[in-house]
């Protein structure tokens with residue numbers, strides 16, 4: 001039995017390690033909302049990000065502001081990694097449960 005309080009089991013009894021979201025890379029995020037929709041918890045929020053001339057996104061945003069996802073409530077994450085699975089830009093960073101033991 002693991003002494004890591006975050007470790008879990010699958011229904012079949014196989015040990016399963018959650019991996020908790022710790023960050024969203026706002027420089028890569030396109031604000032598509034996929035991670036927000038798939039997340040079963042209250043972890044994410046959309047926030048404004050300024051876009052300047054050096055930014056890859058500059059030509060797509062005439063008003064110099066775009067919406068990007070951010071982690072607003074990390075403590076509610078259950079570590080399912082669904083957000084990372086659906087993100088088209090590989091924006092999420094996760095911390096495995098074993099790193100929190």
Ligand code: SF4
Pocket residue numbers: 019020021038039040041043076077078079080081082083084
């Ligand atoms: S790992 Fe799961 S619970 Fe945590 S933010 Fe991603 S989708 Fe939500």
Ligand code: SF4
Pocket residue numbers: 024028029030031032033034035036068069086087088089090091092
């Ligand atoms: S799925 Fe990825 S690109 Fe889309 S809003 Fe979430 S972090 Fe941004």
